[in-house]
Amino acid sequence: MELRTYILIDSMQPQFAALTGVMLQGDVPVEGMAEVFMELAPASDVYEVLDTALKTADVRPGLLRVEREYGSLEIHSPVQEAVQVAGQNALAKFGLTESDRKKPEVVSIKMVSKVNPYEAQLVNKTSRGGLLLAGQTLCVMEIAPAAYVWLAANEAEKAANINLVHYQPSGRYGRLYIAGSDSEVMVGREAAVQAIKGI
Numbered sequence: 001m002e003l004r005t006y007i008l009i010d011s012m013q014p015q016f017a018a019l020t021g022v023m024l025q026g027d028v029p030v031e032g033m034a035e036v037f038m039e040l041a042p043a044s045d046v047y048e049v050l051d052t053a054l055k056t057a058d059v060r061p062g063l064l065r066v067e068r069e070y071g072s073l074e075i076h077s078p079v080q081e082a083v084q085v086a087g088q089n090a091l092a093k094f095g096l097t098e099s100d101r102k103k104p105e106v107v108s109i110k111m112v113s114k115v116n117p118y119e120a121q122l123v124n125k126t127s128r129g130g131l132l133l134a135g136q137t138l139c140v141m142e143i144a145p146a147a148y149v150w151l152a153a154n155e156a157e158k159a160a161n162i163n164l165v166h167y168q169p170s171g172r173y174g175r176l177y178i179a180g181s182d183s184e185v186m187v188g189r190e191a192a193v194q195a196i197k198g199i
Contacts, residue, residue, distance in 0.1 A: 001094050004070055005039035005147040006101040008087065010080055013157040015164035019129045020150075024062040024074060034080035035062070036087035039072040039147045045094070046071025052093045053086040067170075072147065104148035104196050107173055109189060112138045113182060123165065127177065130163035137185045138165070141192060142173040148199070149174030152192035159191030160184045 012020065014031045021028035029035055036053075040046060043066045050064055050073045059082050063074035077083050091097055112119070117134035124131050132138055143149050146169055153167040153176050161184045165177035178188050 001045050001096065002041040002102075003038070003091065003096050003100045004041060004102050004145050005037065005072075005104075006087070006091070006098050007035075007037045007148065007151045008084065008098075009035045009037075009151065009154050011158075012076075013154050015130060016154045016157050019153075019164060019167065020062075022128055026062045026064065026074075027060040027076070029060075029062055029076040033076045033078055034083045035074055035076035036083045037063075037072070037074045037147060037150050038087065038090075039070050039145065041070050043067055043069060043071035046073050049073060049090045049094070050075070053090040056089040057082040057086040059083055059086045101199070102145055104199055105144055106193055106196050107142040107144050108140075109142075109193070110140045111185070111189075112140075115179075123177065127166040129166045129177075130179070132163070132165050132177070132179045136163070136179045137182045138177065138179050139185045139189050141176040141178075141189065143176070143196060144173050146171050146174035148196055149176050151195050151199075152176050153178075155195035156188035156192040160188035162188040 017031040059075040120132045162178045162180040168175045
C-alpha cells in the first residue's frame with residue numbers, strides 16, 4: 001500500500017470547517033473539531049482503512065472516495081486524540097505509520113494585488129468559499145500531492161485574518177485561494193508554506 005497523503009488537522013478553523021462541510025459527502029464537521037485525511041493506493045484499500053478507523057475510536061466519517069488511482073477518506077471528532085488513535089491504528093493494520101506518507105511540496109505561489117473587479121467576479125464563479133472582493137490581494141498556491149491543500153488552508157486561516165475563497169484538494173495539484181489585505185495574505189501564505197515544509 002502507498003500512503004500518498006496523511007494529514008492531521010488539530011482544530012478546524014471557522015471558514016475551513018464551513019467550506020469543508022460543504023465539500024464532504026458524509027457526516028459534516030464543525031469548527032474546532034480535529035480531523036484526519038488520508039489518500040492511498042491501491043484505491044480499494046480505503047474501505048479496510050476506514051473500517052479499521054471507525055472501529056478503533058469514536059470518530060465520524062466525512063468522506064469515502066475511490067478514484068481511478070487513489071482512494072481517500074476523512075474522519076473527524078471533537079476529540080483530537082480520537083482521530084489520532086483511529087488514524088494511527090488504521091495505518092498500523094497495514095504496517096504503515098504517518099512517516100510513510102509522501103512528502104508534499106509547494107509547487108507555485110502567485111500573488112495578485114488590487115484585484116480588478118472583473119477578475120474578482122470570474123474567480124467567484126468557481127468559488128465555494130468566501131468571496132474575493134475588488135481591490136483585495138489574491139494569493140493562489142499550488143501544492144503536490146493535491147490533498148495537502150487541506151492543511152495549508154486551515155493553517156493560513158489560523159494565522160491570519162484572510163478570506164478563504166476556495167481550495168481544491170484533488171487533481172495533479174491542490175489549489176488554495178486566499179484573499180484580504182496585502183499584509184494579512186502574506187502572513188497566511190507564509191503559515192501555509194511553513195505547514196507544508198514542516199511535514
